[in-house]
Amino acid sequence: MAPKRATRSTPATTTTPAPTATTTTTVTNAQLQAMIDQGVSAALAARDATRNGTDSHSSGTGVRGSERVARECTYQDFMKCKPLYFKGTEGVVELTQWFERMETVFRISNCSVENQVKFSTCTLLASALTWWNSHVMTVTHDVAYSMTWVDLRKKMTDKYYLRNEMKKLEAELWNLKVIV
Template sequence: MAPKRATRSTPVTTTPAPTTTTTTTVTNAQLQAMIDQGVSAALAARDATRNGVDSHTSGTGVRGSERVARECTYQDFMKCKPLYFKGTEGVVELTQ
């Protein structure tokens, strides 16, 4: 007859192998230079994408008309017949 297996009440824990970490020291001047470089790169990328989007041109060389914001009064708002808010609906129901 084969011997019975004994079960342990506490699990066996293994310790992970130690990992080696390499650290590099950075001076405040080097850190500031890296931040400045990242900010200037981000601003350049933003300016590159803004030239086509914010120039108000349709690609034909003709400037589009820019809407002028007008004042919205309470009466103007009520003329739009907004939905009554009971406080029980969620965001999804109100946007539908």
Template structure:
């Protein structure tokens, strides 16, 4: 009995007791509450009707993946919850698919499988080909990296077959950047798309700020020069007057002293 009491005391002192007094709950164990459907809907996922083509589908994909992340939606519930946002013809299409393959099979598919199935349905092969060509030739217009980022990611969501690996996507993204930041982004060796996008955006912001500061400085110098010129008194031109007499009358001649 004596040794048992000593061991209990040691565990208590060293913090090895794995249970709280009277609760039976482990101290170091964090309980993560499962994401419910109300939790999911509080994150305001978009609805999808299937009437607006590629743009609507792309936005639905992007928003849904964001909601999955912030709601901690489990993989098992992703298809069940996401398809509840379908409306109109899109809902009719999904219900038809469920009846065809069966409830268990339909809801057992992965999010990647659903994205592919919906892309095949709402983005015809010819339309995808056009998007792939656009993505392949996409470049930053002027200094608008933000616009480039948005369009690149929209197209990349639909043109998945173009990028078997993440590195392929990064290479294409960097290839569309302007010369003023291209080399620096390459030198940073981004390992993910997010790193590449953040680096390109930050570098372009710095370039734009530097250009604006130079423009402001040049304008200030120009204004200072103009003010100095206005403050200086005008130079007087010397005038001499000569008189000659002839034929009983006096004639006046003026000349510029600078000429002599």
């Protein structure tokens, strides 16, 4: 069944407002662009003030930023990069490779300077670990772990770059022959 139609008892009337006086102002394109820029800047400033920097994807200009906030490296992050282990018996070449790999892992894992010595010394094994533990007992944990990576490299170089091995490598280098 079709719905019933409602009818009004009084007809609808419309009123038109009385004409008002209008003032016309001419605006140049430059003035119009300046007003738009000012309005956009004010809107962006208001948005930035209300959000308090919680959006890390925006640079404040409405353009998505490409720079990410780096999070701090954890020991698990460091170990996921598969650092080399060093026993102290491998010699100069392996120690040099260990240094190079550690520095690569520091960069990849975004390891902070404060954690470099702590994390890297966890990869020492056998006699190298014994050497490190005796150093820690001599100077205390706080002092040992507050040293820089450069200082640790120097200590390990002094310990494991044996003079006779260096001379042997130099002799091999001088005695190399080019085969044509």
